[in-house]
Amino acid sequence: MKPAREHITGLLLAGGRGTRMGGADKGLQTLHGEPLAAHVLERLAPQTGARLISANRHLEAYAALGAPFGATVVADTLAGFPGPLAGLLAGLRAAGTGYVLSAPCDSPWLPAELAERLAHALDSNGADIATVSTTDAHGRVSLHPVFALLRRDLADDLSAFLEAGERKVRTWYARHKTVEVVFTDERAFYNINSLQELADLERD
Template identity: 85%
Template sequence: MNPDCEHITGLVLAGGRGTRMGGVDKGLQTLHGEPLAAHVLKRLAPQTGALLISANRHPEVYTALGAPFGATVLADTLPGFPGPLAGLLAGLRAAGTAYVLSAPCDTPGLPADLAFHLTQALGSHQADIATVTTTDAEGHVSLHPVFALLRTSLADDLAAFLDAGERKVRAWYARHKTVEVAFADERAFYNINSLQELADLERC
């Protein structure tokens, strides 16, 4: 059975250090007058039920940002900005649904049909995790692992993985039945890694 949106909690991952942006809080950088995280929330909201924001800085700003969407802000339970898996764990623990759909805060153009295609794949393959691949003009395939639909029942295994000092998303996915879903529009998954890239996108 494929989960419908009411059984999916959306999770915006905004808890990173923003190292490649000089340490700024990436989700709060503005594009066309709105914070990047707000763009992602707008894209996720119609595709999910409840919404969560994983943020380790400026919780009051994210709380205000998420208020129109009914989003709850939560921080990592592990210290030291340990990476996206820590944000995923916080989301899996906090979700009151059977599934979590995660997306990074720096991808303002994520597809409006992301949840649909991932739920279809998860159900048809009876998988635990569904994630995203794209192919560029030269035929190179890229995996976008932090775009994922995951069963919340994976939380304990993820906690054990992190407690063992592991941090790599792909390594944890390899422990579970994971299906990779090909999306045609690679631009939809374009993530902004620098202030220059943000300025370039602002001019588009």
């Protein structure tokens, strides 16, 4: 059965180092007067039954930012900024629903139909994970693995994977039945990686 909205927890991944932003906390940088994380939460909220924010610093700021969206902050249980899978594990552990929809904090234009399309693909393929790829006008494919809908009961396997020292998202996905859903709007999954990119977008 396709997971319904109320059975999906939206997970905003905001636990990175912000290395390409000079160490700035990416999700708290503003675009058009709002933090990037708020843009993402605004798009996740109508698609999910509950919201979580995975963060490793500025927890009070994220708690205040998430409050209007009913979002609770959770921190990684692994030290040292071990990557998005650690944030995903924290979200899977904290979720009160059977499914988690993850999205990074620096992609403010994610599609309004993201949860619907991933849920349909998960159900129709009997998959454990549904993730995103895009194609451009020339047919080139780009993968966007941190946009994903996952079964919450994958948490124990992910924990074991991380405890073994593994970190790569796609390597872990390969352990499970994963389906890629193709979207044609690349801009919807654009992630802002530098303060210069952010400044350029402010001028648009």
